[in-house]
Amino acid sequence: MSQKIIIQEAPFRMQDEYQKLKSVTRAVGAVAIFVGVVRDINDGADVHGLHLEHYPGMTEREIGKILAMAEDRWPLHAATVIHRVGALDPGDEIVLVGIAAGHRGDAFAACEFVIDYLKTRATFWKKEQTSEGEGWLTTREADLSAAATWEE
């Protein structure tokens, strides 16, 4: 499996990432891509912006482990994870997870698996600026249970 893991401040281009994924081999029949976007609202408060911090080195290792787990579970041709850090505004992309596979079931499952694990294992932290002030986010229960479903 071809893989790409990037942590960057700069925006990414969907088209470029899609082209790379689909072009790794002519055996690719399915590409599933997930993009997370900064919403203008969270838990009822207006969000003005986010600041994303990470642990350089460990983040890439953790994402690498998640991709290795995905590759063990499903036959995949390529995987891309791009996660942005730094200052982000509502409407900005935070994260892209893309999977290329022969068949769509594998692409969908692996894509959702990777983002579910990334949410609970990769060393990123979000600080949110809202109309009620600024604060570090805490882990969402929904994210913990999403990752837990893969362990059943």
Add this chain to the structure above:
Amino acid sequence: MSQKIIIQEAPFRMQDEYQKLKSVTRAVGAVAIFVGVVRDINDGADVHGLHLEHYPGMTEREIGKILAMAEDRWPLHAATVIHRVGALDPGDEIVLVGIAAGHRGDAFAACEFVIDYLKTRATFWKKEQTSEGEGWLTTREADLSAAATWEE
């Protein structure tokens, strides 16, 4: 929910479709996109090309019904289905299904639901040119069972 259903011979651009999906409202937090690509091999035979035919009018109605079912099941902000017809080569995109939602679980589920139902309900037919000759494809068992899982 904002929706777009297009059947066309021309290629589509991932970036354009993604931008439309994510821009329908600032409440979009998750975009899931699936793209189906013509593989160079199918059931062991080299594929040289495909010809895709459809039932104009009925195809759009069937896809409209599938999107309506998806909207009943999950809270969604936007859905796009683009399906190509005519002559396609290996590596060409066949279909794009894109879903924008507040949360990723809804976007993933709806995206997979729509492509699973499209595969068994939308009036498209593929004729394949392989090294062993030309022939109409028959429905894959895997596609029937994928759609059936949503009815449980």
Add this chain to the structure above:
Amino acid sequence: MVKIVFFASIREVLGCASLDLNIGKGVSLSRLVAMLGEQRGELWCVALTAENVRVAVNQELVQGDPLLSIGDEIAFFPPVTGG
């Protein structure tokens, strides 16, 4: 008059994409198929009654043997294989 359309392998086997047919009131789908068989030969009868043939009336899939109305669009096609 009804409009009859054929797709994919059925269109190819019959060598026909669409035709118009004059029918009276109260003609059933099975009667329509029988009429086509009588007019056009055994091949048509076989192709249109094969086990996996799908039929749509006015772009809605139908099952059983519905009665047809003047102006209906009747479509015959094999199981779909898109996506």
Add this chain to the structure above:
Amino acid sequence: MVKIVFFASIREVLGCASLDLNIGKGVSLSRLVAMLGEQRGELWCVALTAENVRVAVNQELVQGDPLLSIGDEIAFFPPVTGG
């Protein structure tokens, strides 16, 4: 010498992103935290032993109270919230 790094809310509470500390052989993680508390005050002890603090040694999450080695990188951070 070990390198100690802090992230997110812990970094902010302590007002410190990283520091180097001289330790001898056979020092455990809990002993390291106790040393930081002795040197830098009660705030550090509280912040680094709070229930949901995660600890990584050389960029691998650890549990329990491992022994540290010279040259280790020890990280303290809250539960992750990326994606």
